[in-house]
Amino acid sequence: MKIHFWGAAQTVTGSAHYLEVNGKILLLDCGLFQGRRADTYRINSEFRFNPAKVDGVVLSHAHIDHIGNLPNFIKQGYRGRVHTHAATAHLAEVMLADSGRIQEYDAQFVNKRRARRGEPPVEPLYTEEDAVATVPFFEHQALNKPFSPIPGVQVTLVEAGHILGSTALKIEIEEKRKTHTLWFSGDIGRVNLPLIHDPVLPSGDVDTMLMECTYGDRSHESPDVARAELARLLRRTLERDGKVLIPAFAVGRTQELVYAIHRLMDSSDLPNVPVFVDSPLAVSVTDIFKKHPDCFDEEARAMMSDDQHRSALGFDSLTYIRSVEESKALNERTDPMIIIAASGMMENGRILHHLRNNIHDANSTVLIVSWMAPHTLGRRLTDGDPKVNIFGEEFDVAIDVQRVRGYSAHGDREALRDYALAVRSTLQNVYLVHGEQEGADGLTEALTNWGMDAARIHYPARGDTIEL
Numbered sequence: 123m124k125i126h127f128w129g130a131a132q133t134v135t136g137s138a139h140y141l142e143v144n145g146k147i148l149l150l151d152c153g154l155f156q157g158r159r160a161d162t163y164r165i166n167s168e169f170r171f172n173p174a175k176v177d178g179v180v181l182s183h184a185h186i187d188h189i190g191n192l193p194n195f196i197k198q199g200y201r202g203r204v205h206t207h208a209a210t211a212h213l214a215e216v217m218l219a220d221s222g223r224i225q226e227y228d229a230q231f232v233n234k235r236r237a238r239r240g241e242p243p244v245e246p247l248y249t250e251e252d253a254v255a256t257v258p259f260f261e262h263q264a265l266n267k268p269f270s271p272i273p274g275v276q277v278t279l280v281e282a283g284h285i286l287g288s289t290a291l292k293i294e295i296e297e298k299r300k301t302h303t304l305w306f307s308g309d310i311g312r313v314n315l316p317l318i319h320d321p322v323l324p325s326g327d328v329d330t331m332l333m334e335c336t337y338g339d340r341s342h343e344s345p346d347v348a349r350a351e352l353a354r355l356l357r358r359t360l361e362r363d364g365k366v367l368i369p370a371f372a373v374g375r376t377q378e379l380v381y382a383i384h385r386l387m388d389s390s391d392l393p394n395v396p397v398f399v400d401s402p403l404a405v406s407v408t409d410i411f412k413k414h415p416d417c418f419d420e421e422a423r424a425m426m427s428d429d430q431h432r433s434a435l436g437f438d439s440l441t442y443i444r445s446v447e448e449s450k451a452l453n454e455r456t457d458p459m460i461i462i463a464a465s466g467m468m469e470n471g472r473i474l475h476h477l478r479n480n481i482h483d484a485n486s487t488v489l490i491v492s493w494m495a496p497h498t499l500g501r502r503l504t505d506g507d508p509k510v511n512i513f514g515e516e517f518d519v520a521i522d523v524q525r526v527r528g529y530s531a532h533g534d535r536e537a538l539r540d541y542a543l544a545v546r547s548t549l550q551n552v553y554l555v556h557g558e559q560e561g562a563d564g565l566t567e568a569l570t571n572w573g574m575d576a577a578r579i580h581y582p583a584r585g586d587t588i589e590l
Contacts, residue, residue: 123590125295125332128170129153130556131584134336135187135495136165137556145299146272147178150306150332154190154221156469158497166191166247170585174199178194178271179259181206182308183288186465190221193252196259205271207279209287209414213373213407213542215257220372220403222250224470224492228546235514246305259517265289267370275438283311283321283376284531286410286417302590307333309556310533310541314345316381317411317422321533323544330590331549333542335557335581336493336532339564347380348528353391355489356383360395360458364485367521369473369500371466373403374531375492377411377435379462384437397440400449400463400472405442406437453479466492468500478512482520490525493532496558540567544575553580553588 129138129151136155141148141358155165173195181204182188192204192214207216225246225524233243263269268276274296279289305328311321324331343351359366376399386392399405411417412435443449449472452461464474482484494500502510503523509516533541540551542552554562562581570576582588 123295123302125553125588125590126170127553127555127582127584127586128213129584130153131582131586132559133157133495134493134556134585135556136191136233137182138191139336139555140171141293141304143272143295144274146274147171147175148272148275149176149179150291151182151188151214151308152179152192152195153187156187156404156467160304163247166194169195169198171494172199174201178202179204179279180213180271180291181210182291182306182357183282183285184210184217185285185309185371186217186221188308189214189218193218193222193248196256197248197252197357200259201260203261203271204256204259205261205263205269205277207265207287207289209410209417210289211260212410212413213287214260216406216410216550217373218253218256219250220406222246222248222253225466226250231513237443241543244335265317268287268294270289281317281322282308282322283313284303284319285311286414290322290324292324292328302330303328305331305545307331307336307541309336310535310538311531311533311535312342315531316345316378317419318417319419321541322543328545328549329550331545331552332543332555333538333552334532335538335554335561335565336454337530337534338538338557338561338566338568340535342530342534343528345528348526349386351526351528352382352491353386355487355526356386356392356460359485359487359522360393362485363456363458364487365458366460366489367473367491368460368486368489369466369468369479369495370404370462370464370491372407372464375466375529376404376462377408378529378531379491380408380435380440383460384440385433387437387439387497394439396457396459397454398443398459398461399440400443400461400476403464404443404462404554405444408442411435418438431582433507449475453478453572466500467494467498468503469498474499474512476520478517479490480521481512481517484520484522487522490523491529493530523587534566535564538565539548539572542569543574549578551578551580553582555582
């Protein structure tokens with residue numbers, strides 16, 4: 123058996139690893155890489171392996187950096203099944219279509235400016251039509267029930283507690299009369315986050331683990347501290363009659379913020395101002411959330427039962443926006459408000475238009491609540507760059523940029539440490555993925571401090587191959 127590391131290796135985006143087992147190929151995740159614009163199209167366009175020769179795909183969850191390159195993968199010849207949790211499949215259907223629309227729209231927007239400069243047009247990586255064509259390939263799988271995506275391999279989906287439908291993959295392999303258990307963590311969630319279930323720790327005789335290390339170098343603030351900081355920063359901006367712009371992933375983070383703001387307003391910790399979720403995708407995703415109450419934790423189910431609105435994700439001053447006209451109308455308003463819009467790393471979508479229209483307003487705030495990949499617009503703002511480019515134009519940054527750190531849906535150093543140590547009695551090797559060098563170093567230190575041999579902990583680069 124061989125494991126090839128193709129995406130989210132020594133970086134956080136573009137998750138994709140594939141196994142060679144019994145002469146077959148199984149791909150784990152098929153994510154979209156996000157980073158430097160010059161690199162992004164090239165990296166997402168290329169596959170080291172021929173998609174037409176891949177025999178099966180299993181997805182851990184529905185974030186774009188784990189599913190976003192599927193339309194391109196299928197366009198290049200893949201014809202097998204895409205196995206995943208039902209909630210992930212339902213989310214992927216709307217997210218991939220939205221991704222195709224955004225890529226088409228952004229290419230058109232940029233090409234108008236390129237045409238004026240006499241430059242050749244750019245092509246989207248894939249279109250909405252390409253995205254819609256992926257839907258028939260999905261095959262729904264239940265939690266804790268093994269299935270066989272390729273001969274000799276049994277996969278079991280285990281609750282990961284990261285977003286709706288997120289799972290780790292327990293992969294039991296039989297090859298040449300030998301057995302091997304590989305555990306792919308996907309993205310590991312946090313205990314006591316609102317809305318969804320807590321992550322389940324690995325169990326059984328796990329030999330090898332592919333494990334995320336995003337926050338392996340730091341500890342998170344508690345959800346209560348994060349909620350208090352969110353309230354403080356929101357109040358500060360609203361009291362000076364500014365707008366709060368929150369870039370948020372349409373899946374998970376948007377719903378978590380809506381839930382938090384709902385509770386803050388119910389408790390009078392936040393004034394009752396207009397709140398807009400300005401993302402057709404986030405609106406569709408929220409509808410999918412409501413269709414999967416089995417994924418909600420006890421706190422969320424209790425709130426839906428007891429709250430006057432009978433909804434964790436709806437309240438009187440909240441408006442979900444789908445149309446472009448409604449979105450544009452927000453820029454004509456001068457009253458204080460909160461706008462939550464995609465995308466999470468500010469690389470595309472409606473958040474860019476809101477930023478472009480408010481970037482000169484020092485009374486307004488961009489509130490960063492997610493990790494930002496290197497070289498993205500979100501990272502440049504977080505790093506305090508005085509000038510940024512939006513749709514090819516340079517702007518001075520006058521808007522206030524603030525950050526709330528405690529809203530990560532990823533486990534921190536202690537959570538990741540405990541995750542790996544849960545199976546240390548049988549674990550032979552850990553391969554750290556989905557993290558930068560600092561995260562890998564921090565988690566390695568944490569694991570070795572608790573007795574794990576450093577020689578068993580690895581940090582593979584993109585393109586590396588190991589044989590088990």
